Amino acid sequence: MRIAVVGPTFPYKGGGVRHTTELAHRLAAAGHEVTLESWSAQYPEFLYPGEQTIDIPEGEPFPATERRLSWRRPDGWWRAGRRLRRADLVVLAVLTSIQVPAYRVILAGLGRRTRVVALCHNVLPHERKSYDVPLMRALLRRVSGVLVHSPEQGELARTLTGRPIRVAEMPAHLPPAETAAAAAAGERRRLLFFGIVRPYKGLDVLLRALAAGPGDVTLTAAGEFWGGTAATEALIAELGLGDRVELRPGYVPSDEIPALFAAADALVLPYRSATASQNVWMAYEHGTPVIATRVGGFPEQIRDGVDGLLCDPGDPASLTAAIERFYAPGEPERLRAAVRPVDPGPQWASYLEALTGLEPAGASGRDASESAAT
Incomplete structure (x- = not known):
């Protein structure tokens, strides 16, 4: 299967970055033809109060990575959608509602025939703003299906969309293993x-x-x-x-x-x-x-x-x-x-099965029930 993963990767940092990168590696190891579409400029500085990037990658970067998305260039979002039309499946890694405008334009560039899964780390933020619900509703109603990481998140997603929803435990995607520091026996208090x-x-x-x-x-x-x-x-x-x-x-x-x-x-x-x-x-x-x-x-x-x-x-x-x-x-x-x-192998096998097997509501990608969802 030709799969395009859209989300953050190195030089960005954090758990979402490691998950997106590891997902691309695992899909490729499972025999899929994978590309990773990522960002050269992900957020304006005022939206992320901290250092966004690091100098040394945490783990092995995915080789088939393009970093052509930029928050400054909405026209590039459209072009990304057009490029990804050849994919059998597009996976949107959703970490925050701030990504929704870019993802909506990418969806417009894709058209309605490509199967798209929104992989939601959080359906809604823990600390919500007034715009979070309408933005996430607008996104989740226009994808083919939604993957979440807990039953509670599944129930939350069902309040926003009628699209198919699947729950899969988030598999381990840890920083690269370094030599463990020797810990003395006994309590450290x-x-x-x-x-x-x-x-x-x-x-x-x-x-x-x-x-x-x-x-x-x-x-x-x-x-x-x-x-x-x-x-x-x-x-x-x-x-x-x-x-x-x-x-x-x-x-x-x-x-x-x-x-x-x-x-x-x-x-x-x-x-x-x-x-x-x-x-x-x-x-x-x-x-x-x-x-x-x-x-x-x-x-x-x-x-x-x-x-x-x-x-x-x-x-x-x-x-x-x-x-x-x-x-x-x-x-x-x-x-x-x-x-x-933890042994991440079985976790990842179940996760990839849930992701790639998530079927749209109808036979024609995102066309099915579009009118009912809007």
């Missing part, structure tokens, strides 16, 4: 918060839980702080945690990740809401247990009481109790001993 810091990820909940928990437990919070660190630093001072919390603002390159995990007893994911996350798989790759909230895919990824602990979202007292349970005598080592790296 240190927890790790890792990744982009945004309100829905609950770092403030974790700080309040830490203040109420064992007084000798420390925390490293590493990642890009959207909106800066001022509010977090003020909360740390208010809670009297100045000597217990280390902030490491900025994107963490893949070669620095092993040492972060080696220095921590557990990764903490105090999310208020979630869809799919690679951070559990990343922790397990480094032999680190996980403390997380019961949201998104975490309850399926974490074996509560076996290789991690689960608690209630948005509830500092519940998270404090989980931290206290974690640091019961012998528990950190017992949980760590049960951690196993």
